[in-house]
Amino acid sequence: MPGKALILVENLSVPFDRRVWQESTTLRDAGWEVHVICPQGTKRDTEPEAVIDGVRIHRYPLTAASGGPAGYLQEYGSALWHTFRLARKIGPVDVVHACNPPDLLFLIARMLKRRGAKFVFDQHDLVPELYLSRFDRGKDLLYRGVCALERATYRAADVVIATNESYRDVALTRGGKRPEDVVVVRSAPVVDRFRQVPPEPELKRGKPNMLCYLGVMGPQDGVDYALRALAKLRDDLGRTDWHAVFVGSGDAFDAMVALSIDLHLDDQVDFTGRIPDADLVRYLSTADVCLAPDPLNPLNDVSTMNKIMEYMAMSRPIVSFDLREARVSAGGAAVYAPANDELEFAKLTARLMDDPAERKRMGELGAARVAGPLSWANSAKALLAAYAATGQ
Incomplete structure (x- = not known):
């Protein structure tokens, strides 16, 4: 039977993040009690707490990174603290669903797994490739660090959601996940x-x-x-x-x-x-x-x-x-x-x-x-199959 799901997002506010909002409402329609932790927006999604169409959203203040990798470390540290704080307030959940970037939210997921939750890793980006493409610094110490965080996230995840077959291949090879534990849920526009x-x-x-x-x-x-x-x-x-x-x-x-x-x-x-x-x-x-x-x-x-x-x-x-x-x-x-x-x-x-x-x-x-083949209706079925694969 559906239970209580907690979705963690750092990259965008919700419901502005269209993919996360589609996932949230799909789970709600399937009977799940859905909570989302995300940053506050600057011009929209500014309220600290909101219930929208039955989805409970908990937002925290966050200043976007500036000044290169050091700025991202400051941003992610702040986001991690606020996410930890709000997750404790929400209490036990059946599934914790973490959307990257960054590949740090597995730390919150591990805490909740100790209380019986299953961990679904929703891989929106390949962070090592994102680092190489965005900063042009090569495979330096920070690159090796983000690779280590990705490996730790894969290890902690009970199920991985990939946005396409290329990402799925990475989860199977670099992540070492079993084929039955990686489900493709393609992003699709809200018609x-x-x-x-x-x-x-x-x-x-x-x-x-x-x-x-x-x-x-x-x-x-x-x-x-x-x-x-x-x-x-x-x-x-x-x-x-x-x-x-x-x-x-x-x-x-x-x-x-x-x-x-x-x-x-x-x-x-x-x-x-x-x-x-x-x-x-x-x-x-x-x-x-x-x-x-x-x-x-x-x-x-x-x-x-x-x-x-x-x-x-x-x-x-x-x-x-x-x-x-x-x-x-x-x-x-x-x-x-x-x-x-x-x-x-x-x-x-x-x-x-x-x-x-x-x-x-x-x-x-x-x-x-x-x-047709790329519609959200198909992605919604895959999302529910991923949750079913957790055993919850």
């Missing part, structure tokens, strides 16, 4: 959040084509590649018949705005920051081509990009670099430039701008994938 509305030509700023990027703007997310590709679209291919909108934020946001100015793109590129869902769907419904410029690196090649899933939910054609999991997600809904080749990325963008019939075909294919 109700991504419903097309009539396009608004005025958002194109007088241009016939609109290009759109949606997502986080961190050092590994490739916004700089997209901007340089747009500069080549203008300078090398002679195309000025477009306007681009970059939706989202992150710790590279200011640097990307500055880069757009350095490339003299500021008259053709808008940065919106984070915006309400109603505005997000306006931009995506108007966009002719969507950009997935995540460069090839140890993390991106094996990670499922939420932006790709969300573009497909909105029936948008995609330009991506040729990454393993990008092809698994998008299939024929995207065209693929050789890894990190900005000129080819620009050429493929121009090709789609000139071919509305192909854009329509790709968009319909992507929407069908999200509504």
